[in-house]
Every structure is written in structure tokens, then in C-alpha cells.
Amino acid sequence: MKNIFVLISLIGCSIGLFSFFHPIHLSVSEVNFNQETKSIEISSKVFIDDLEEGVQLIGGPELHLFTEKEVTNSEEWINKYFEENFKIKINDKEKAFLWVGKETDQNRDIQAVWVYLEITGVKKVKELTIENSLLYDVHADQRNMLHLKCNGTKKSWLFDLKKSIETIHW
Template identity: 55%
Template sequence: MKYSMLPFILILLLISSVFAHPIHLSVSEVNYNSESKSIEVAQKVFIDDLEDGIELMGGPKLHLYTDKEHKDSDLWLAKYFQKHIKFKVNEKDVKLQWVGRETDPKHDIQAIWVYMEVTKIKKIKTLEVKNTVLLAVHNDQRNMVHLTCNEDKVSWLFDEKKITETIQW
């Protein structure tokens, strides 16, 4: 009788591992577009972690991409990212503006792409990036940022010990 439960337990473990995501990582693409004079940001995060982060910030449960989605989801998403991704251009604070969001319901409903931008940036001499996305949610959270600006490409990894990076030209 003891061994008859083993296959059932193994199946439950397998099913639960399919729905969990043990990696706590976000990925950002940050590009300076010299034609439009803007910094374009695309950030990919896990939806459940993001909703937890917004709740920790005092926001509602968003239920993103469900029938129960909160009517002000985009406002809360913008507020969250404006608080947790900060830029200084030429040593001056600039504010991210909300552009939009998307997910791929056919392939990856666990993650969301969030798009933001900073406009009216004529020239970048120094750029400081501060990224604290989801650090309050998971102590092992990592935030990877790929930056393309002034013909340079760099990548940074942010975590609870390193939240800021600066590049100069």
C-alpha cells in the first residue's frame, strides 16, 4: 500500500514543476534611438511576480490577462516600473513614460513585455541605470539589462547587492 502512492506523488511533483518558475529573472532591452531622440525600454518579467510586487507596493491584485483583470492595470504597471527603473541622463533624473504591454497567449502566458520610453534626449554623455524590479519579491531576483547607446553595447546584471550602473562616453 505504501508504494501505490509513489506514482501519484511523482505525477503531482512533475505537474507542479511545470507551472512553477524557480528562476527569478527579468530581462530588459534599453536602446537609445538617435533618430527619435528617445530611450526605449522593453522589460520582460514573470506575471505572477510582477503582480506580487504591485501588491507589496500597496496596489490591487491585477489578474492580468484574465476575465477579472483590474480596470487600472496599466496605471499600476506604469507606477510600478517608474518606481523601480530609474534613469539619469547627463546626471539629470528623467522619467519613464508608459508605452504599453503585451504577452503571447499562444506561447508564453507566464511572462509580460512592458514598454516604456524617455523622450527628448538630444545627446547622452552619461547614463545611469537603477533597476530594483522585483527585488522586494524575491531575495534571489536578478535583473539583466542589455543597453545599446552611442554605438556601444553593454550588459549588466542587477541584484540586491548591485542596483545601479553608469556608463560614460
Template identity: 35%
Template sequence: MKLYKVASLLLLCCLFTSFTTHKFYVSTTNLEYVPEEKSVQIITKIFIDDVENAIKERYGVETSLDTNKETEADRNFLKKYILQKLQVKVNDKEQDMNYIGIEYDIDIVKAYIEIEGVRNLKTLEIENTVLMDMFEEQQNIIHIKTPEMRRSIILEKENPKGLLNFD
């Protein structure tokens, strides 16, 4: 009888979790101001399957990221996509971003970017529209760290920009 109750409970749990399974539409971007290096260091994390679909939709090409089929062209489309969808202004000036490279972590791609020559950080404005043209529910979480503070903001399709003052 006890085994029957446990089996019934497991079956119910499986049924309920299958009905509530929902895909997250989220990316995470970490920005860290490092005064000693006069730079803002950026790591953005995106689900691989979502960004592959976005590249296909935007550029009309199939990519195979994090597979043995991955090509230099695939990596270049990823770079192009990220740099078009992520803009940063430091002290009210749009910045050139140095795309350093990528790394894979299970089903996520991490892109490493740096903004050099930042001597003094007064304001930081970020616009992150990664995957927003693909998913209405897309949220891009931004974490900002300086030696003095940490802040986080959530960007959505209706509000894809955030501005922080450090004065």
C-alpha cells in the first residue's frame, strides 16, 4: 500500500511539472568597472539555441554553435549579432566595444567584451535588445559592479535601456 502511495505521488508530481514547464527567455550581462585597468569588462550570457534561432531569423543563415560543425562564419555571425544588439554609453558617449571572444558552458554562450580608456565613470547607459525581436517575454538582466557599489536592472522589450549615475 505504501508503495502505491509513493508511486501515485510521483505520477502526480510528473504530471504537474509537465504542465508547468516553461522556457525562460532571459540573458544575463555583467559589467564591471575596473579603474586600475581603465576599462569596463562585459560578459554576456545567452542560451545557444535561442541565439542560433535569432541569427537564422536576422541573417537567414543556419549556425551550429558549440558543435564540431561550428565554423568561423558561425562565430562571426554571433559576434555581429551581439555587437548590434548591445550598446553602451559611458559618460554620455557611445563606446567602441572590443569583442574578445566566446566560451561555451553547457547550453549557454558567454561573450567577452571590453571597453578601454574609461578613466572616470560618471554615468553608464546600456541598451540590450538581445533576443527581444524573437520573444515578447525576453528579459535581459544587467549586473553592474564598481569598486563602490553593485546594482542590477532588468531590461524588457518596452524598456530596453538602463541608465546609472555614479556621482
């Protein structure tokens, strides 16, 4: 009986550790062309610990996101990381992002962060190229799912180390 209790305890601890270290390395991004505001709206959900490690790999500090120790310029570092690893070309011209913000859901998902970016002044999209290499420097098995809404088209892609660029024409 004692052995069964020990075995159940070990299994429970193992499951807890696996959920804490999230063995799935996946980000999810949404890219939407808002014709009313003439902007591309970008939302990306990534694991906090992976993003923090990615920032450190480009020379940034330990961010301590959503804690009392969070560095004051954490948003600048996250933006820089996205600029290097998430690129958008519109009509064959690379576009720069504007930082909108970041948030996490403290009640439901404290392991992930939503990052919001925007590209303004987009009158018309004839061709869109997206390069998504987020967190490839952190995990070799990283996958990045992307959902696009633009010009009445809905499209989804799954990016990985072998394929990190997609182009769509209208």
C-alpha cells in the first residue's frame, strides 16, 4: 500500500513538472488588415519564459515579466525581439511595427503573454509576406501558428525551422 502511495505521488509530481515547463513549444499569432483604420493589427501569444530567454539571447536583460522585478524597459526589449524575428512586407516593402502593448491573464494563463503590434498607413494590400521565426533561437522544435485575415481572405500557416516565410497575393 505504501508503494502505491509513493508511485502515485511521483506520477503527480511528474505531471506537475511537465505542465510547468510546457513541453509544447508553440506560439499563436493573428494578423488582420483593418481597412477602416488602414492598419495591420498583430497579436502574438507566446510563453513568457521562452520570450524572456529569446530576449536574453539578443543581449537583453532578465525581464521578470509581470512581477515586481520587471525591468522598466521590458517593452522595448520585447519589441526589439519581435523586430528581429517577425517581419512583414506589404507590396514588397518591409514595414516597421508600432508597439501597442502586452498583457497576460493572471486568472487563467500566467505562463503566456499577448504582444500587440501595429503597422499604420496601409492603404492597399496586393501582396503580403510574413517571416515568423519567433523563438527558433530558443527551441529547435518551435512551431509558430499564424492566422491571417486580409482582403476578405482567411488563411492559416504553421511555421517551423524549415519554413518560416509565406507570401500571399491578391
